[in-house]
Amino acid sequence: MRTLGIDIGSTTSKCVLLENGEHIIGSELLVAGIGTIGAGKIMEVVLKKAQLTLSEIDFVMATGYGRRNFEPANSELSELSCHAKGVLFKNPLVRTIIDIGGQDAKVLRINDKGILENFMMNDKCAAGTGRFLDVMANILQIPINELEKSAELAEKPAKISSTCTVFAESEVISQLASGETVGNVIAGICNSVASRVAGLAKRVGIEEEVFMSGGVAQNGGVRKALEKELKVPIQWSETSQMMGALGAAISAYEQVKKERCI
Structure with a gap:
């Protein structure tokens, strides 16, 4: 049995092809803007390979984000459920x-049965x-994947007090102009x-083990800062960005099993 999960994000589309609910036989990631054009392209690439x-x-x-407008899909599911399934597939001991x-x-x-117990989301502000991070990297004229290396050179991290991206941008420019x-x-x-x-x-309640998914997981500077903040x-994983697509492929497999009473 082959199932395909596709995660249509705001900046990238991710696709995972699964066999019998446990063997990954194809996966791809494509940077693309809002919409499902990138999703269609990446699905074609995975199937062709x-x-x-x-x-x-x-x-x-x-x-x-684009799950409701992707015509080739048989169904759609929230990213909360999909990320949980994808991460637990990688490590069943993860709880946060x-x-x-x-x-x-x-x-x-999530609990030991993989059921979502609590969650919090920040989707009102960048x-x-x-x-x-993209905006800040653009200001500094540094590729996003080089932020981690530059952060390691810090002697005393600057204080970015603004919680708004626009104001933080001005703050960063001002600090650089001041010689920071x-x-x-x-x-x-x-x-x-x-x-x-x-x-x-902290509002959700941290329970170990903790796993970081999504594209920012690849930024060691943010990961290490989070470890320091949370004290855990x-x-x-190198495939952290694929967790949503993987979870979607697993959910697809479970749906087929249910329909066929396997």
Whole structure:
């Protein structure tokens, strides 16, 4: 049985192809804007590499921002459920999931049966999200994937007090103009994101083990700052950004089993 999960995010589309609910036989990520064009392209790429056609896929499950508008999908599911399933597939012992995406940040607490017990989401402001980091990287004219290295050079992280992206942008420019080092500013930016997300996590209630999903999980500066704020180790994976798509593929498999009474 083959199922496909597709996570249509605000800045990227992710796709995972699963066989028999446990073997990943294909996965891809494509940076794309809002809409489902990127999702369609990435699905084609995954199917082509697996030498399969859409008609050979038993079920397609969509999740993420664009999940309701992706016509090839057989059904759609919230990213909360999908991230939980994807992370538990990687590590069944995880009880808290921190997901920082392009436009929002979510903290989920799940029990030993994988059931969502509590969650908090920041989707009203870009602060504490991947978008915030993108804006700051653009100001500093540094590639987003190099922020971690620059943050490691910090001697004393700058204080970014503004909680609004627009005001924080002005604050960063002012600090640089005052002679603050780039490393200190970047470390301050990472600390600012971590502080915002830690606030959500503390309201949810942190329970170990903790796993970080979403694209920002790849930023070691933010991860380390979060560990310091929460005083717990944070797990992550090179495939952290694929957790939503993986969970969607698993959910698709479970749906087919239910329909066929397997």
